Amino acid sequence: EPEVTQTPSHQVTQMGQEVILRCVPISNHLYFYWYRQILGQKVEFLVSFYNNEISEKSEIFDDQFSVERPDGSNFTLKIRSTKLEDSAMYFCASRTQNTEAFFGQGTRLTVV
Amino acid sequence: GDSVTQMEGPVTLSEEAFLTINCTYTATGYPSLFWYVQYPGEGLQLLLKATKADDKGSNKGFEATYRKETTSFHLEKGSVQVSDSAVYFCALRDGETSGSRLTFGEGTQLTVNP
Numbered sequence: 001e002p003e004v005t006q007t008p009s010h011q012v013t014q015m016g017q018e019v020i021l022r023c024v025p026i027s028n029h030l031y032f033y034w035y036r037q038i039l040g041q042k043v044e045f046l047v048s049f050y051n052n053e054i055s056e057k058s059e060i061f062d063d064q065f066s067v068e069r070p071d072g073s074n075f076t077l078k079i080r081s082t083k084l085e086d087s088a089m090y091f092c093a094s095r096t097q098n099t100e101a102f103f104g105q106g107t108r109l110t111v112v
Numbered sequence: 113g114d115s116v117t118q119m120e121g122p123v124t125l126s127e128e129a130f131l132t133i134n135c136t137y138t139a140t141g142y143p144s145l146f147w148y149v150q151y152p153g154e155g156l157q158l159l160l161k162a163t164k165a166d167d168k169g170s171n172k173g174f175e176a177t178y179r180k181e182t183t184s185f186h187l188e189k190g191s192v193q194v195s196d197s198a199v200y201f202c203a204l205r206d207g208e209t210s211g212s213r214l215t216f217g218e219g220t221q222l223t224v225n226p
Contacts, residue, residue, distance in 0.1 A: 003155075004155065006155075031212060033213070035214075035216075037219075041218070042116075042216050042217065042218050042219070043156075043201060043203075043214075043216035043219070044216075045213040045214065045215070048212060048213060055212075056212070056213060058213075091155065091156060093156075095212075100146070100158050100161065101158075101214065102155075102158075103148075103155040103156035103157070104155045105153065105154050105155040106155060
């Protein structure tokens with residue numbers, strides 16, 4: 001069964017460092033998403049991406065964040081200068097026009 | 113804005129017990145409603161959905177009915193199994209006001225003991 005794959009499963013980084021979280025969406029999917037879940041809090045929408053551009057973003061997704069689809073298979077989330085409060089589980093998701101979203105297993109980001 | 117509220121957890125049950133996880137929502141449009149499940153070490157998986165009032169979503173013995181009058185979408189299962197132990201998330205998508213994004217509840221940890 002096709003699945004969304006995220007790497008790494010856990011990343012530890014120092015405050016102020018840049019991190020890139022990677023996702024490989026399902027191959028025929030066209031809509032891509034990032035969500036995050038801070039420990040003990042709700043899963044929150046960050047950004048959606050379609051046709052090589054951001055289609056929607058939340059107030060959380062400020063200038064520190066960016067997304068990119070550098071080739072035909074990867075979808076990345078970059079955090080330019082990490083803060084302690086960026087520590088969370090980050091989920092990637094993808095879908096077609098006619099399906100609901102399929103989620104990856106998540107990347108746990110720990111900023112120290 | 114849109115929001116989803118789930119019953120406070122965690123929930124611990126014995127095998128074969130009846131399960132209810134409450135979910136209520138606030139939305140300005142006419143949302144679609146979802147339950148997602150996260151098994152240990154895995155991603156969020158769609159469990160069931162309902163797209164309009166009075167629709168019942170069902171899958172793997174779980175059911176939820178879209179109640180517009182009470183703005184609720186409670187998850188139920190008649191007889192839980194140990195393998196149902198997971199975190200359950202209620203969510204909505206309000207296409208009129210928020211595109212294709214999902215708005216999630218807090219999640220409810222379910223533990224089923226043998």
